[in-house]
Structure formats: structure tokens, C-alpha cells
């Protein structure tokens with residue numbers, strides 16, 4: 001009875017349904033949308049935790065707010081037969097029938113904006129992803145460098161950039177064809193993933209050029225990672241008839257200097273890469289001497 005009264009009071013007060021309709025239509029950000037839903041749901045009934053999960057393209061998206069409890073209700077969110085993720089609510093006390101009705105009603109309002117936000121996230125992801133290697137592209141790198149420069153400028157966090165370029169890749173295409181060249185590029189992306197840590201970011205910067213951003217890393221450690229990456233790339237073997245095609249890579253390493261713009265940082269890494277190419281390829285060069293560091297100009 002008390003619950004029914006609470007529900008009646010809620011549905012009659014300040015038109016929260018219209019509020020959710022209105023607020024949900026103001027954003028295409030999945031995170032913001034779920035935040036709005038979590039807020040409006042909390043104004044309707046008490047819950048401990050809301051968790052939303054969805055596989056978006058090649059990434060897992062998870063939104064979670066609050067802390068859980070032993071009672072839960074789960075919803076698989078679909079519209080016109082298409083899955084738009086799973087939403088779970090948890091709390092310490094049992095969910096009552098009337099409350100489930102409220103949740104389902106609000107989910108009914110959420111589903112169309114949720115579909116739009118999921119589709120927008122997929123388009124955004126595609127715009128930042130290289131289609132061949134499925135790793136982030138140059139546009140994503142530009143955004144990451146702006147963000148990392150600003151973090152370093154504010155908090156003095158170490159970021160190191162590695163530019164890694166395959167050697168004589170034109171010969172690979174000319175001798176074995178573009179399909180083999182494409183296989184090597186995909187295998188290189190995989191080798192980069194395997195040679196780096198979870199928190200590191202890898203990008204396809206250009207045709208046969210890759211960029212790796214290492215947070216909390218100085219140029220000495222960046223040099224080690226670059227050599228590990230090059231060792232991984234040199235292990236790649238792509239069969240061509242009775243032949244195994246292999247490649248080597250050259251690398252340039254530059255740690256961000258406070259106050260330096262993304263373009264200046266990138267130019268120093270590029271200059272180090274240029275020196276690696278001129279130094280005979282299949283080697284790494286570091287952009288500058290860091291005071292008090294064991295890294296020497298090479």
C-alpha cells in the first residue's frame with residue numbers, strides 16, 4: 001500500500017516522465033545519458049547500484065554508479081530485435097512489483113535515446129580507428145597528445161612518445177604485393193599490443209608508421225620499450241610461397257617537455273626517427289639528453 005502511494009505520488013509529482021524524456025533528448029553521450037537515467041530513477045525509487053554493460057564495436061563499455069546489494073534485477077535492452085546492452089540494478093532489499101513497473105516504464109523512455117547514443121558512439125569509434133589494423137588512428141593520436149601535454153603541464157607526469165616505422169616497406173609491397181604488406185601491418189599492430197602495457201596507447205600514425213604513448217615513463221624506459229617493440233616486429237613472419245616475409249623497424253623516442261606543444265613533441269620524436277633511419281635503420285634514437293639521466297644522445 002505504502003509503495004503504491006509512493007508510486008502514485010511519484011507519477012503525479014513534477015512530471016518526472018516528461019523530465020526524463022526532455023533530459024534524455026539533450027545528449028548523445030552514452031555516459032551522460034546513463035547518468036541522467038540513474039538520477040531520474042533514484043528520484044523514483046531507492047536502489048544501491050546501477051550497472052550498464054555493452055559491447056560497442058571492439059570495445060567493452062561499462063557504466064557503474066553506487067554500490068550493490070544482494071537483491072538485483074536485470075534487463076536485456078533491445079529495440080526492434082537489436083541488442084543495446086544489459087542493465088542491472090542492485091540493492092539490499094527486495095524489489096517490489098510496483099517498483100519493477102516503474103523501472104520498466106522508465107527503461108521504455110530510455111531505449112530510443114540509448115539506441116541513438118550507442119550508434120553515435122560507434123560512429124565516433126569508427127572515426128578514431130584505423131580500418132586495417134583496428135587500432136586508433138592519427139586523429140585519435142592528435143587528441144591523445146593534446147590531453148597528455150595538458151596533464152604533464154599541470155601535474156608534471158612523464159609521458160614518452162615512440163614513433164616506429166617499418167624499414168624498406170615499399171620493397172615488401174613491390175616484391176610480395178599489397179596483401180602481404182597489409183598482413184605485415186596487422187601483425188605489427190598485434191606485436192605493438194604485445195610489447196606494451198595495458199595503460200600504454202598505440203596508434204597507426206601513417207602508412208607504415210606507428211606511434212606509442214607511454215604514461216609515467218621517462219626516455220630511458222621509453223628506449224627499452226622501443227627496442228622491445230622492434231624485437232617483436234622482427235619476429236613477424238608472413239608466409240609467401242615457400243618463403244617467410246619478415247621486416248625490421250626503426251624508432252624515435254621523445255619524452256614530453258613541460259610547456260611543449262603536441263606538434264613540437266611530435267617533431268622531436270620524428271627527428272629522432274629520422275636519425276634512426278639515417279643511422280642505418282633497425283635501431284632506436286632518443287630525441288635529447290635528459291639532465292641527470294643515463295640516456296645519451298645517439
Ligand SMILES: Nc1nc2c(ncn2[C@@H]2O[C@H](COP(=O)(O)OP(=O)(O)OP(=O)(O)O)[C@@H](O)[C@H]2O)c(=O)[nH]1
Nearest residue numbers: 165166167168169170171173178181182207208277
Ligand atoms: N600494403 C600496404 N602498404 C602501405 C599502406 N600504407 C602505406 N603503404 C606503403 O608503405 C610504403 C612506404 O614507403 P616509403 O615511405 O618509401 O618507406 P619505406 O620503403 O618503408 O622506406 P624507409 O621508411 O625509408 O625505410 C609505400 O610503398 C606505401 O604504398 C597500407 O595500408 N598497406
